[in-house]
Amino acid sequence: MNNYHVKSQKKLTRQLLKILLPFGLLSIIIVWIGVPILYALLWSFVNPEFPWSYPDPFPKNLSLFQWEYVFKYTTIVKSIGNSFLLAFVTTIVCFILALPTAYALGRRKLKGSEFFKIIMLLPMVFPGMAMGLFLGRMLHGMGVSGTYLGVVMVHTLVSLPYMLRILVVNFESMPQDLIDAASNLGAGNWVKFKEVYLPMILPGLVAGAMFTFITSMEEFNLTFIVGAPDITTIPTVLYSYLGENFLRTRASVVSLILLIPNLILLIVAERKIKTEYMGAALGKM
Amino acid sequence: MTTRLIVNGIDKTFGDFQALSDVSFTIEPGQFVTLLGPSGCGKTTLLRVIAGFLEPEKGEILFGDKVMNDVPPNKRNTAMCFQSYALFPHKTVYENIIFGLRMRKVSADEQRKRVKEVMEMVDLVGLENRKPYELSGGQQQRVALARAIIVRPEILLFDEPLSNLDAKLREKVRVDIRNIQHSLGITTVYVTHDQAEALAISDVVIAMNKGRIVQKSDPKTIYNRPSTKFVADFIGSANITPGTCTEFAGSTAVVDSLYGVLRVQAADLTPGEEAFLCIRPEDFVPIFAENAPHAVNVVTGSVLHAVYMGNSLDLFVKVNDHVVRISAAKDCPIPEGSQISFTVQPDKICVMKG
Amino acid sequence: MMKRRKFEWGYLLLIPGIGYIVFFVIASLYIMVAQSFGFYNYTGSSEFSLTFWQNVFTRTFFDDLWFSFRTALLTALVSIVICYPLSLLMQKIPGRKTFLSILKIPMFVPALVASFLIVNIIDYHGIINIVLVKLGFIEEPLRLRNDPAGIGALVVQIWKNVPFQMIIMYSAIEAVRKDVKDAAANLGANRFAILKEIILPITLPSALVAVIMVFIRTFNDFAISKTAGPYYPTSISNLMYLHAYTFGDWNTSACIGVMMMVTSIVFVSFYTYISKKIAD
Ligand SMILES: Nc1ncnc2c1ncn2[C@@H]1O[C@H](COP(=O)(O)OP(=O)(O)OP(=O)(O)O)[C@@H](O)[C@H]1O
Numbered sequence: 001m002n003n004y005h006v007k008s009q010k011k012l013t014r015q016l017l018k019i020l021l022p023f024g025l026l027s028i029i030i031v032w033i034g035v036p037i038l039y040a041l042l043w044s045f046v047n048p049e050f051p052w053s054y055p056d057p058f059p060k061n062l063s064l065f066q067w068e069y070v071f072k073y074t075t076i077v078k079s080i081g082n083s084f085l086l087a088f089v090t091t092i093v094c095f096i097l098a099l100p101t102a103y104a105l106g107r108r109k110l111k112g113s114e115f116f117k118i119i120m121l122l123p124m125v126f127p128g129m130a131m132g133l134f135l136g137r138m139l140h141g142m143g144v145s146g147t148y149l150g151v152v153m154v155h156t157l158v159s160l161p162y163m164l165r166i167l168v169v170n171f172e173s174m175p176q177d178l179i180d181a182a183s184n185l186g187a188g189n190w191v192k193f194k195e196v197y198l199p200m201i202l203p204g205l206v207a208g209a210m211f212t213f214i215t216s217m218e219e220f221n222l223t224f225i226v227g228a229p230d231i232t233t234i235p236t237v238l239y240s241y242l243g244e245n246f247l248r249t250r251a252s253v254v255s256l257i258l259l260i261p262n263l264i265l266l267i268v269a270e271r272k273i274k275t276e277y278m279g280a281a282l283g284k285m
Numbered sequence: 286m287t288t289r290l291i292v293n294g295i296d297k298t299f300g301d302f303q304a305l306s307d308v309s310f311t312i313e314p315g316q317f318v319t320l321l322g323p324s325g326c327g328k329t330t331l332l333r334v335i336a337g338f339l340e341p342e343k344g345e346i347l348f349g350d351k352v353m354n355d356v357p358p359n360k361r362n363t364a365m366c367f368q369s370y371a372l373f374p375h376k377t378v379y380e381n382i383i384f385g386l387r388m389r390k391v392s393a394d395e396q397r398k399r400v401k402e403v404m405e406m407v408d409l410v411g412l413e414n415r416k417p418y419e420l421s422g423g424q425q426q427r428v429a430l431a432r433a434i435i436v437r438p439e440i441l442l443f444d445e446p447l448s449n450l451d452a453k454l455r456e457k458v459r460v461d462i463r464n465i466q467h468s469l470g471i472t473t474v475y476v477t478h479d480q481a482e483a484l485a486i487s488d489v490v491i492a493m494n495k496g497r498i499v500q501k502s503d504p505k506t507i508y509n510r511p512s513t514k515f516v517a518d519f520i521g522s523a524n525i526t527p528g529t530c531t532e533f534a535g536s537t538a539v540v541d542s543l544y545g546v547l548r549v550q551a552a553d554l555t556p557g558e559e560a561f562l563c564i565r566p567e568d569f570v571p572i573f574a575e576n577a578p579h580a581v582n583v584v585t586g587s588v589l590h591a592v593y594m595g596n597s598l599d600l601f602v603k604v605n606d607h608v609v610r611i612s613a614a615k616d617c618p619i620p621e622g623s624q625i626s627f628t629v630q631p632d633k634i635c636v637m638k639g
Numbered sequence: 640m641m642k643r644r645k646f647e648w649g650y651l652l653l654i655p656g657i658g659y660i661v662f663f664v665i666a667s668l669y670i671m672v673a674q675s676f677g678f679y680n681y682t683g684s685s686e687f688s689l690t691f692w693q694n695v696f697t698r699t700f701f702d703d704l705w706f707s708f709r710t711a712l713l714t715a716l717v718s719i720v721i722c723y724p725l726s727l728l729m730q731k732i733p734g735r736k737t738f739l740s741i742l743k744i745p746m747f748v749p750a751l752v753a754s755f756l757i758v759n760i761i762d763y764h765g766i767i768n769i770v771l772v773k774l775g776f777i778e779e780p781l782r783l784r785n786d787p788a789g790i791g792a793l794v795v796q797i798w799k800n801v802p803f804q805m806i807i808m809y810s811a812i813e814a815v816r817k818d819v820k821d822a823a824a825n826l827g828a829n830r831f832a833i834l835k836e837i838i839l840p841i842t843l844p845s846a847l848v849a850v851i852m853v854f855i856r857t858f859n860d861f862a863i864s865k866t867a868g869p870y871y872p873t874s875i876s877n878l879m880y881l882h883a884y885t886f887g888d889w890n891t892s893a894c895i896g897v898m899m900m901v902t903s904i905v906f907v908s909f910y911t912y913i914s915k916k917i918a919d
């Protein structure tokens with residue numbers, strides 16, 4: 001009887017823990033992520049005439065002034081457009097460049113393919129600022145500095161490893177049996193590509209596109225140098241608000257505006273890409 | 286110390302799929318029991334419930350008189366040889382095998398002694414320092430087997446431990462398993478798809494179907510006296526025919542079957558009752574002119590195929606539009622297409638009610 | 640008769656992907672190394688010179704290098720110390736998919752936005768200081784942003800990199816096969832033994848990669864330490880930028896770049912070597 005009692009108590013504790021743990025975790029996560037965002041939201045509504053300063057826990061007066069200002073008098077809308085355009089074009093270019101190479105590395109048993117798989121990760125480890133400065137001067141010499149072409153070129157360079165890596169993993173994991181079976185059933189090369197390869201690389205393509213898109217949207221060092229002065233993107237605009245002419249309320253508005261497209265991307269990514277896929281692709285690097 | 290294993294009214298469902306329904310049986314201390322049944326019938330699930338990886342919705346597992354339901358797997362003192370091997374991918378063969386001993390804090394000397402013994406038994410000597418991915422399928426399976434056996438637990442659970450070995454090695458290892466199990470008196474549950482293996486090494490065979498236990502008997506009984514059509518069909522090959530009892534006197538019944546009217550030795554059948562008859566191929570004896578007059582239960586038909594099996598010649602004979610399988614002596618001179626008569630003793634016919 | 644080996648056309652397929660990367664990386668590397676030795680100048684004379692190398696190792700250089708290195712190492716280690724137990728914990732709890740999605744948010748927040756969001760919180764009149772003062776732990780708000788110790792930058796980096804490591808570690812731990820864990824339990828291993836004997840060693844390579852990747856990302860950082868880090872020392876990337884654009888001294892900037900790469904390579908090799916040693 002006593003024994004039974006102890007057991008049921010243990011079970012109860014475990015069940016309690018099972019309920020409490022998620023709630024505890026959830027509150028930590030909300031504080032960890034929610035508070036910074038909410039705080040920025042609060043700041044963005046501060047009325048510049050009544051500054052919010054030290055001992056006040058909350059702003060005295062709220063207004064939409066900064067929101068209006070940012071949309072009316074700054075180039076932010078154009079920068080958002082630039083960021084999306086660049087990310088979109090970069091993703092397509094990456095895919096076109098990566099597809100044949102990933103196929104060769106993933107499916108053909110080439111000598112030295114392990115070596116090439118390491119080489120392709122170089123842009124991820126090469127210091128961005130160093131690449132920006134020295135490649136930037138070369139691009140300047142080529143006359144593409146400050147143009148969309150130049151920025152797409154460098155964005156492609158830093159995003160390509162992600163696309164390559166994920167597609168290679170994808171090609172490697174295709175069962176050879178399936179492809180052989182298709183050949184065996186009389187499929188030609190084109191049919192094989194269309195009916196066998198394409199559907200199978202689709203998940204990899206989606207994950208790869210996601211990563212290149214984000215990498216391009218995020219890229220700062222190279223855009224900052226190669227894009228200057230004409231091509232501004234979300235990160236470079238923000239840098240200017242955080243740098244010399246730092247104005248917290250205005251920076252809050254800009255930060256929040258910049259957050260939105262990425263959060264939308266996250267939601268899309270969540271629905272389309274499995275965490276396991278991302279993890280596998282990242283973890284194997 | 287040997288342990289009695291009692292499985293009492295176990296139900297296990299996955300979602301709305303019932304994998305085990307009301308499974309109950311007792312295994313006496315030191316017995317070697319084989320679970321036999323078609324793929325997907327719940328054998329692995331049952332082993333997992335016994336080992337404690339799965340919690341049943343209903344029922345109890347007892348080792349001796351201890352209820353084990355709330356005991357976690359690591360405290361159950363069982364050792365399981367997994368169907369999927371489940372080798373530790375980052376450990377060498379040697380480290381894999383001694384894992385259970387290390388967890389039980391067995392002395393280093395004893396560890397070495399037992400490893401040597403068990404490595405020889407499963408023929409793995411020389412592969413100690415390989416990692417699992419450097420082994421063939423059969424070698425991996427032997428590591429899994431060695432890893433379980435070396436522990437000498439209260440209860441051993443084998444999930445098709447020899448399925449990937451060649452016939453020779455399989456026979457040797459299974460004798461070794463049986464010897465160890467016997468000498469240490471470890472209660473053992475053994476899953477196999479190989480019926481010959483099951484009949485050869487078990488004290489008791491349990492036949493399962495669709496998550497239920499259909500029959501639990503010693504090998505002889507389960508082969509000769511299957512309780513249902515399913516068991517008769519699943520274990521060995523069988524000629525099964527429905528029949529109607531027309532007469533019953535003493536212990537002999539007369540049954541009208543697809544193969545004609547047969548005299549059957551049976552405990553209880555009432556005239557008019559319907560049942561199934563099971564006749565093993567080797568119980569049919571071909572008759573030639575010299576032994577014809579004395580025969581009962583004579584059946585006649587034409588030979589469709591004769592298949593040479595090595596130790597016998599199997600004839601597929603067409604009787605009343607039904608095919609009957611007969612195992613004849615391997616040098617029996619019967620060509621395909623010929624007419625043949627054969628007989629079966631009344632006590633060799635098994636009556637099944639379901 | 641010997642057959643001539645057929646040319647492998649597969650290598651041609653490597654050109655678009657590998658070729659593109661190799662061309663630009665080699666070009667950057669070449670320009671950088673050449674400039675560090677006085678070649679390839681845009682203005683003035685271009686000739687071999689060691690003066691830049693003789694003058695690069697200043698106090699500022701070492702302070703900045705150490706700052707970047709320390710921030711990177713701390714970020715990587717603190718993140719993995721947070722991520723690993725969290726990933727383990729997350730395996731079991733209900734609703735873990737939702738948690739993971741929420742946790743991923745910082746990964747999708749651009750570095751500069753992340754920096755700004757965190758700076759808001761830890762600033763002189765940020766919520767942390769207000770709470771600490773109200774609770775009476777401190778008299779005066781602390782200076783956490785642009786603080787000389789670089790805590791501000793560290794917090795931002797950790798905030799940004801935890802999700803990144805989470806994704807790697809969570810899926811690595813999830814990928815440990817259930818039957819392997821079952822087998823260990825069956826052979827007598829308790830929870831702790833399963834963790835120590837099975838899960839840890841199997842996921843160690845992933846943890847290794849996670850640490851290296853975060854280290855490199857953080858070590859190469861410019862924007863976060865510029866906005867949230869101290870005014871002195873700054874990041875090594877910033878020093879490079881300063882030399883090139885503010886002082887117009889591209890050659891010294893190139894020397895710094897070369898040193899940065901050398902530090903990365905030495906660290907990664909050393910770290911990998913040590914981890915392999917520990918693993919065995
Ligand atoms: N985790 C699970 N979730 C859902 N269904 C399961 C699960 N495990 C097993 N099943 C189902 O339960 C049934 C019994 O499975 P089990 O593995 O016990 O079969 P088995 O008798 O061992 O078969 P085999 O001889 O092929 O190994 C199967 O139909 C299987 O699909």
Ligand SMILES: [Mg+2]
Binds near residue numbers: 328
């Ligand atoms: Mg099974």
